[in-house]
Amino acid sequence: MMGDLKHLLESMRPIAAYDAKERITHLRLDRWIDYPRAARVLHLLDEMHETPQRNRMPCLLLHGDSGMGKSMIIAKFRRAHPAVYDRKTGIEHHSVIAMEMPASPSQRRFYAQLLQAINAPYRPSDRLEALEFTTIRLLTAMQPRMLFVDEIHNLLSGTPREQRAALNLLKSLSNKLNCCIVVSGTQDALVALQSDDQMVSRFRPFELARWHENDEFRGFVQAFEKTLPLRLKSSLGEQPMVQALLAASHGVTGSIAEVLAGAARAALRIGTERITVELIRAEAGLLTAAVA
Ligand SMILES: Nc1ncnc2c1ncn2[C@@H]1O[C@H](COP(=O)(O)OP(=O)(O)O)[C@@H](O)[C@H]1O
Ligand SMILES: [Mg+2]
Structure with missing residues (x-):
């Protein structure tokens, strides 16, 4: 048998x-099953990670229906770039930081998530200005190369004012830290970003579309079978x-x-x-x- x-x-x-x-x-x-589109995204991410610091760092919008494998790709990329602990300074260096857009996207919650993502202690009761100050101070010292914000479609559950504030926060982070930003989410993520011309011009879109019958799909299920x-x-x-x-x-x-x-x-x-x-x-x- x-x-x-x-x-x-x-x-x-x-x-x-x-x-x-x-x-x-x-x-x-x-x-983890390798397939060409995932490999292409991972390659793009590698290129972004290797980009020397400059004024306008490349940014990416990864979008596709729920269940298409966006978060799996991010997790895979993260595993390849783990945090490194510097004994001398006592700082944990994250070259790649990954967080999720909070379900109700206030700036306070955003900073709180970001601080959690780098294992930084913070007081939830801190005022917004204090959270922002702590975040920028820590990240400036850490010099991350990439920041991932998954579930970016959660932006849409905020009020128009919160949405604008969150987008401005992303832009200002990218500028202050000179790091690449990758946002990912469902098609709604596109809608969320489209409200902002600067975001549209800054973020290169990449779609993980549903599978249909072609060689790529046959290759994927064959790899799965193995x-x-x-x-x-x-x-x-x-x-x-x-x-x-x-x-x-x-x-x-x-x-x-x-x-x-x-x-x-x-x-x-x-x-x-x-x-x-x-x-x-x-x-x-x-x-x-x-x-x-
Ligand atoms: N490359 C892959 N290899 C194997 N299974 C995958 C792969 N990508 C996605 N999957 C399957 O699809 C599920 C959903 O993927 P996920 O990354 O959570 O989707 P999304 O973030 O786009 O909603 C995973 O739990 C896994 O079972
Ligand atoms: Mg996901």
Whole structure:
């Protein structure tokens, strides 16, 4: 029943020998699947990170529907640029800082999130001016190269005044610190930024659009298959598997991952050891039932 396991990554082959229960547990682990669009974003981010400090640092707006993999890309980039502790000065140097736009985007909350992101102590009761002063002082010493603000669409839940203030805050941070800013969020993020001409000209947009049927998608699901602990080849990149997956997920990366994990779990439980179109359809039915 083991076969040659050539359909798996070499690192996954020993896992395929585990019993079904252990492999079901293994399916819960996060996996990073490389695909060209993510690689392109990561490359852009690397270029931004290497840009020598100058007056107008490049900025990026990463947008796409919820579940398309934006936060995963940011997390991946961050792992490659961890904070470094300087024993002499006692300062933790973050060359990459990542935070989320608070759900209600007041300036106080923004500074509080930013200070938390660099593990800086602060008093929530501090006045706005004090928070701002502390933030700028710490960040000037730290000289970060990039600041990520995820969930930027949360801007829209603020009053028009709060929205303007938050955008001005981003611009002034980028200018004061001479660092690259990357904002990410749903399509609403575009709307939020479009209210400000300077932001539009400053932020290069990059869209993570939903998947459709093409070589890139086939490559993605083939790469996914190589990480699933199943003993038999499922041929996920072939018809009608590809169509079933797109129908089940509406082209959203997160749903594809969920459907595949669910179908793999089922394949382990019933012992087919491979994902079939029927298992994908059954999994899609379960997902729809859960939403309804
Ligand atoms: N590169 C990837 N490899 C494997 N799974 C991914 C990848 N990108 C996204 N996913 C799956 O999609 C889910 C949603 O991704 P996430 O980054 O949270 O989306 P977004 O931030 O765009 O809403 C993740 O929890 C993961 O299961
Ligand atoms: Mg996200």
